[in-house]
Amino acid sequence: MPKVLISDKMSPLAAETFRQRGVQVDERPGLSKEELLEIIGEYDGLAIRSATKVTADVLAAAPGLKVIGRAGIGVDNVDVEAATAAGVCVMNTPFGNSITTAEHAIAMMMALARQIPQADRSTQAGKWEKSKFMGVEVTAKTLGIIGCGNIGSIVASRAQGLRMRVIAADPYLSVERAKEIGVEKVELDELYARSDFISLHTPLTDQTRNIIDAATIAKMKDGVRIINCARGGLVVEEDLRKALDDGKVAGAAIDVFLKEPAKENVLFGQPDVITTPHLGASTTEAQVNVALQVAEQMSDFLLDGAVSNALNMASVTAEEAPRLRPYIKLAEQLGGFMGQTLQSSIKTVRIAYQGRVAKLNVKPLSAVLLQNLLKHQMDSVNMVNAPVLAQDRGIHVVEERDETPGNYQTAIRLFVETENGARGIGGTLFAGDMPRIVEIDTISLEAEFGENMLFIRNLDKPGFIGRLGMLLGDAGVNIGTFHLGRANGNAVSFIEVDGPVPEAVLKQVAGLKDYVQRVHALRF
């Protein structure tokens, strides 16, 4: 039974769902880094929110870890690159808390416009400072949204309901989408120049880090109000503090901080700043959504191999998983065959899907094929990291699809170019789920895979089968099946044997110089 650790505070529905699905689960929110390092080695899955930092050393201490599930959106607390290199799938729940977070941004904007937290403190202190808290209307004001994805576009729709003019800067927002959601797409500089309120909704990336600093604040309108419910690192906190002190920025509403938990911060105490402790996603509804979703997704992954919302892996739905399973087996065998028979480094890999298989989601098949191709040349490769490892090693991978059936209703072919020339292998499924090899190096044959196989490239001359049979028989190696194919004087023999073939016997086979070009003992 797979075992999952929940290391952040999460709705109890997450643990309940894991248990119902047959996954063992431990809830240990608030672990220190040392405690996490000590126990993480026991787990197949780790379910987190934003508090747990999954760094490279945590991954190194977790050799059995297969999946990290983020009950929420931002994964900047996970070293996704290190997770990918370690072959760990990282998934999030991209929509479960977006409405809640958008509502928080709107609440923060309204609180800024009317200084509600400050007025509350003053009133409860018995001051009744009616004239001190003069606010501004939001109606007819311009809201500039930086990052108009899921949350940004919900903020836009709510702001439109408040009769605001909404403009957005987002290099990946298409003009059509902007039109559809009724926002005007602008460049950042124009957004700074025109906005009365600016709300941040980008992920934290190298491009967005410190996007609000002294230089960009200088481009903004005097008296602008800034809302950040995205990530702390988007704003240079010292620069914002100075601009607030100078009166350039009239107010800032901050939910997220560079260093969290933010027990102290340069913005604290500034009278025009309002803060919340990373509450963007904290509603009952959002926490139920993300807890249920993360537990379902991680269980699907650990129990059935279904992949959804993964950041470093192709998706496989629960419906697709059983349909892909026989092809996964075939992909493993084709990749494994090629990997075991290559003797030089790979330059290019071409994977061609023809017929029925070309209509399926082939990304996971390519990943498995690459994994099995590469695992004989490098350590610790799996379907998560295989595409990245191939790229790192300069292997050019091409995927082709052709839905028109050829000689077979469905076929996968793998062509590999190495320093020593080109190789190819093709396979199909018989009766829908039985993998068969149908060609090797363009020579047709029909062969099934067994646990122990001998593959021989030989010359098509009389006497070979007899000699090989004698040699194997004398060595006590029993032949299970014997498949042959030939073309233009060349031949391939694919032979299932009842156990591993000793090295000395392989040498003897290779020594049949009149017939044998090369011989490989393969295991599947």
Ligand SMILES: NC(=O)C1=CN([C@@H]2O[C@H](COP(=O)(O)OP(=O)(O)OC[C@H]3O[C@@H](n4cnc5c(N)ncnc54)[C@H](O)[C@@H]3O)[C@@H](O)[C@H]2O)C=CC1
């Ligand atoms: N305060 C909180 O509790 C929560 C915060 N968040 C934060 O909100 C962020 C946004 O979430 P979603 O809207 O779901 O993500 P999303 O991926 O749907 O949208 C992000 C948008 O930012 C845009 N973007 C990327 N780079 C940009 C750049 N350089 N300049 C302008 N736009 C850029 C993208 O094109 C995309 O449209 C998350 O990454 C997370 O960090 C999310 C949930 C809760």
Ligand SMILES: O=C(O)C(=O)COP(=O)(O)O
């Ligand atoms: O989903 C996100 O990106 C969030 O920032 C929410 O964070 P949390 O799960 O509340 O710690």
